Amino acid sequence: MDQLSAMHTFRRVVDLGSFSAAASQAGVSHTVLSRQVKNLERALGTQLLTRTTRRLHPTEAGLLFYRHCVLILDQVQAMTLELSExxxxxxxxxxxxxxxxxxxxxxxxxxxxxxxxxxxxxxxxxxxxxxxxxxxxxxxxxxxxxxxxxxxxxxxxxxxxxxVLLVAAPGYLERQGSPSTPEALSTHPMLGYSRLQQPQRLTLSAADGSRRDVLMPRRLSANSPMALRAAAIGGLGIASFDRFIVDDALRDGRLVPVLRDWHLPGxxxxxxxxxxxxxxxxxxxxxxxxxxxxxxxxxxxx
Missing domain, CATH: 3.40.190.10 (Periplasmic binding protein-like II)
Known part of the structure; x- marks a missing residue:
């Protein structure tokens, strides 16, 4: 039995939690990996894994062996890389x-x-x-x-x-008015990122430590930040973005900050x-x- 290969297999199985996932990653069959671990358990004279219907778990001995595998395999990798010109x-x-x-x-x-x-x-x-x-x-x-x-x-x-900041298109603010307080946001439509649980709920803070929780009506939600950026530039409503997403649009005036004195969590x-x-x-x-x-x-x- 190739001890290092078996240790690699055991580590991969524990990391991924199943023979199927480990076999898929290694590009071999489930049977090959299962046989390697069984041979390893036979050679060591102890059970290394417990098997449930959904996931594999290392036994107490298996966890100890796993820790040594990580140390040894990382050292072997470091040695190999350092010796390879x-x-x-x-x-x-x-x-x-x-x-x-x-x-x-x-x-x-x-x-x-x-x-x-x-x-x-x-x-x-x-x-x-x-x-x-x-x-x-x-x-x-x-x-x-x-x-x-x-x-x-x-x-x-x-x-x-x-x-992270609130922004809107100048044309939108000219038509709908620019909110001057956090409470005023409740009358403006929110362009929200649909991967968030509550994209329309905002917490804003001021320099003096004041905090406001605001719930904005939803007008458009999307699972793409770039689609929301396009909607904001198109004047559909107010949106919150990481600065890097709208940096160029802020610099050329397609978007402007909303409520400059209030800040979203970064x-x-x-x-x-x-x-x-x-x-x-x-x-x-x-x-x-x-x-x-x-x-x-x-x-x-x-």
């Missing part, structure tokens, strides 16, 4: 996941320069607003603008704050990646580049 420069395929609006509006500003710096690196880009399971989908890095961190099995490195841009004792050169290169780029404030507040 070609890995001194990032090579291979970097699987990068970003939100759809971030991919449309931000990546073009810096990703071409990053790619030019590393000619032996191939970037496989996935733009999606759905939840991405980095381990199951074998994603190396995920860049996400969010107001909450992922679970503890992932590493999240803060890149830059992402201000969010942050994170680089999220699986935890590992050794960070692959391709992942480190992307994260370091993005962190350096966003060290300079990119999304100001007017």
């Amino acid at each position: 070609h890995q001194l420069q990032p090579t291979g395929t970097l699987r990068l996941s970003v939100g759809s609006a971030f991919g449309d509006l931000e990546l073009g500003r810096w990703l071409p320069d990053f790619v030019e710096q590393y000619p032996h690196l191939h970037v496989e880009l996935n733009c999606t607003d759905r939840f991405v399971d980095l381990l199951e989908e074998e994603v190396d890095v995920c860049l996400r603008v969010t107001d909450h961190l992922p679970d503890s099995s992932l590493v999240a490195r803060l890149l830059t704050p992402s201000p 969010r942050n841009l994170y680089a999220v990646y699986p935890h590992s004792r050794y960070l692959a050169p391709k992942v480190r290169a992307l994260i370091d580049y993005a962190q350096q780029y966003y060290a300079t404030t990119r999304w100001g507040c007017d």
Whole structure:
């Protein structure tokens, strides 16, 4: 029995919670992986996994063995990478996941320069607003603008704050009037992001610590930030956006801020990646580049 191969299999099965998911990721049959784990249990003289109808769970011995597998396999990977001369420069395929609006509006500003710096690196880009399971989908890095961190099995490195603000088209405010207080928002239609549970409910705060909860009537909801941006520019109502989504429209006057003295809770841009004792050169290169780029404030507040 190939001990390292069996350890890889066991770690993958525990990480993904099932033989089927692990087999799909490894590109082999369920039977092959199941046999490897059974041979491993026979060689160690102990049961490593308990099987339920929905998921696999490591036994107490299995959990201990899993921890040693992680340590040993990470050390082997680190040794292999350090001894491979070609890995001194990032090579291979970097699987990068970003939100759809971030991919449309931000990546073009810096990703071409990053790619030019590393000619032996191939970037496989996935733009999606759905939840991405980095381990199951074998994603190396995920860049996400969010107001909450992922679970503890992932590493999240803060890149830059992402201000959130209310905006509308000048033509809309000329027709409907510009609200001067948070309460006045209740008479204006909200263009809401449908992936949020209550997109029409806002919490605003002022510099003196005052807070207001506002419920706006819904006029249009969409699961695409870019569609909502187009609707706002078209004058359909008031909307809240991360600053990077509307930065160019604010600068050229297609959109203007609403209630400048009141602020929505901000969010942050994170680089999220699986935890590992050794960070692959391709992942480190992307994260370091993005962190350096966003060290300079990119999304100001007017």
